Amino acid sequence: MQGFNKYYPPDFDGEKHGSLNSYRGKHALGDRARKLDQGILITRFELPFNIWCDTCNNHIGMGVRYNAEKKKVGMYYTTAIFSFRCKCHLCDGWFEIQTDPKNTRYVVISGARQKDEDWNPEENGGYAVHDTDASSSTVDPLAALEKTTSAQTHLTKVQMPRLDELQTVSERFNADPYALSSKVRKQFREVKKVEAAKRKADDLVKERYGLPSSLPLLEDDPDAAREAKELWEKEQAARPVKKVKVTPSTVPIVPKQPSGKNAAVSSLRARVLGNTAKLQPRR
Ligand SMILES: [Zn+2]
Numbered sequence: 075m076q077g078f079n080k081y082y083p084p085d086f087d088g089e090k091h092g093s094l095n096s097y098r099g100k101h102a103l104g105d106r107a108r109k110l111d112q113g114i115l116i117t118r119f120e121l122p123f124n125i126w127c128d129t130c131n132n133h134i135g136m137g138v139r140y141n142a143e144k145k146k147v148g149m150y151y152t153t154a155i156f157s158f159r160c161k162c163h164l165c166d167g168w169f170e171i172q173t174d175p176k177n178t179r180y181v182v183i184s185g186a187r188q189k190d191e192d193w194n195p196e197e198n199g200g201y202a203v204h205d206t207d208a209s210s211s212t213v214d215p216l217a218a219l220e221k222t223t224s225a226q227t228h229l230t231k232v233q234m235p236r237l238d239e240l241q242t243v244s245e246r247f248n249a250d251p252y253a254l255s256s257k258v259r260k261q262f263r264e265v266k267k268v269e270a271a272k273r274k275a276d277d278l279v280k281e282r283y284g285l286p287s288s289l290p291l292l293e294d295d296p297d298a299a300r301e302a303k304e305l306w307e308k309e310q311a312a313r314p315v316k317k318v319k320v321t322p323s324t325v326p327i328v329p330k331q332p333s334g335k336n337a338a339v340s341s342l343r344a345r346v347l348g349n350t351a352k353l354q355p356r357r
Contacts, residue, residue, distance in 0.1 A: 168185050
């Protein structure tokens with residue numbers, strides 16, 4: 075047991091013993107350090123995935139905790155690889171799990187089988203994940219040469235002309251920025267004027283027919299206008315004609331009131347008729 079209680083016995087000598095732990099011949103980590111001379115520290119380890127014990131063939135669920143023997147077994151660059159040796163709680167078998175810094179995961183080394191529950195994108199309608207490690211592929215010098223040659227051809231046949239084209243375009247647009255700018259602005263102003271006139275006309279139409287101001291009106295199109303007129307005429311022709319029986323009572327009798335020019339014409343006519351009657355020889 076570690077010196078938790080800080081009881082210093084009478085024969086304790088700080089100079090000689092240094093600490094209570096060393097006085098009692100114990101490690102600060104207590105029983106967990108009992109195999110420290112073999113490089114093993116006892117730690118609490120939680121299963122990161124489901125496994126089957128190879129000895130008893132029982133399924134052991136993810137999250138079950140063991141007092142594991144933790145040991146450094148190697149290095150991946152500057153990262154230590156640790157091994158965790160656990161004793162199955164259902165039998166006397168041991169299994170070993172190691173860290174895998176390269177793939178940032180745990181792997182079962184011996185004594186158990188990992189239940190494969192990894193996400194497989196290909197099985198689930200996704201894209202396959204390929205190993206893009208270039209060093210793993212064998213280098214074929216001829217293929218490499220071919221690759222560089224085709225790259226060269228692509229450069230001279232496609233990339234260079236394209237660069238030239240882009241440069242030409244760029245030069246054309248950057249040669250006289252003032253002239254281009256004023257041209258564009260002039261054009262913009264004209265368009266704006268036309269738009270304003272059109273909006274004014276549209277507003278007039280909307281006001282006349284009591285249309286909502288947010289209603290977009292169609293462009294004036296002679297073809298559309300002609301079509302609409304033809305349609306209207308057709309509909310008018312197809313309309314049933316209502317026959318109204320004219321009776322004397324329906325027609326208001328308006329007494330003729332000669333007025334202005336009409337009065338002069340009728341009086342002249344009366345006189346001419348009178349003269350003609352006088353001139354006719356009696357029978
Ligand atoms: Zn077991």
